Amino acid sequence: MIISLVVAASTNNAIGKDNKLLWHLPNDLRFFKNITWAMPVAMGRKSFESIDSKPLNGRLNIIITRNKDFKAAGAIVVHNLKDAIFVAQENDYKELIILGGGEIYKEAMPKADRIYITRVHTVFTDADTFFPEIDTHKWVRTSNQDFPADDKHAYPYSFEVWQKR
Numbered sequence: 001m002i003i004s005l006v007v008a009a010s011t012n013n014a015i016g017k018d019n020k021l022l023w024h025l026p027n028d029l030r031f032f033k034n035i036t037w038a039m040p041v042a043m044g045r046k047s048f049e050s051i052d053s054k055p056l057n058g059r060l061n062i063i064i065t066r067n068k069d070f071k072a073a074g075a076i077v078v079h080n081l082k083d084a085i086f087v088a089q090e091n092d093y094k095e096l097i098i099l100g101g102g103e104i105y106k107e108a109m110p111k112a113d114r115i116y117i118t119r120v121h122t123v124f125t126d127a128d129t130f131f132p133e134i135d136t137h138k139w140v141r142t143s144n145q146d147f148p149a150d151d152k153h154a155y156p157y158s159f160e161v162w163q164k165r
């Protein structure tokens with residue numbers, strides 16, 4: 001089973017502030033849905049709360065928390081990343097998708113095989129959560145599609161796929 005990270009990050013790797021996203025990009029939401037649909041998706045407890053603790057439909061939701069009493073209706077709760085991987089493997093999936101946030105990406109990056117990143121071409125200095133820097137000695141970009149800003153997208157953005165070397 002391969003492990004993929006899915007993220008939208010600005011040029012300076014900003015991904016969130018006050019437990020919210022920094023932008024609204026409808027095309028990215030569509031891209032996100034396409035990649036994650038019918039897949040197991042794992043996320044940290046804070047990211048889960050940032051989506052109002054509502055599991056994403058059509059996907060096996062795995063929530064990671066250290067809190068042994070944590071309950072999440074419609075989702076599987078685990079207490080470390082290893083168990084999230086185990087749950088996806090046990091359910092015979094070929095890919096586990098890690099949805100963040102910052103803490104979970106940092107821990108999962110060394111174990112990941114692929115990164116789907118929507119690069120949002122702007123600098124957010126006023127963020128409080130960041131994606132780890134992609135080390136080009138370890139990762140190679142295998143695809144890239146660029147899109148300009150338009151009336152629905154405040155910033156230009158690119159859909160990039162990176163594979164571990």
Ligand SMILES: NC(=O)c1ccc[n+]([C@@H]2O[C@H](COP(=O)([O-])OP(=O)(O)OC[C@H]3O[C@@H](n4cnc5c(N)ncnc54)[C@H](OP(=O)(O)O)[C@@H]3O)[C@@H](O)[C@H]2O)c1
Binds near residue numbers: 008
């Ligand atoms: N732009 C994007 O693509 C994107 C994607 C996802 C999230 N975000 C943003 O990222 C922010 C949230 O990220 P975050 O870093 O604050 O939080 P997070 O990574 O979503 O969740 C952190 C929580 O996960 C649990 N956790 C982390 N490591 C663990 C481990 N090794 N074992 C067990 N549990 C562990 C802990 O939960 P407990 O405290 O309950 O123990 C921890 O507090 C929000 O602003 C969100 O909007 C952005």
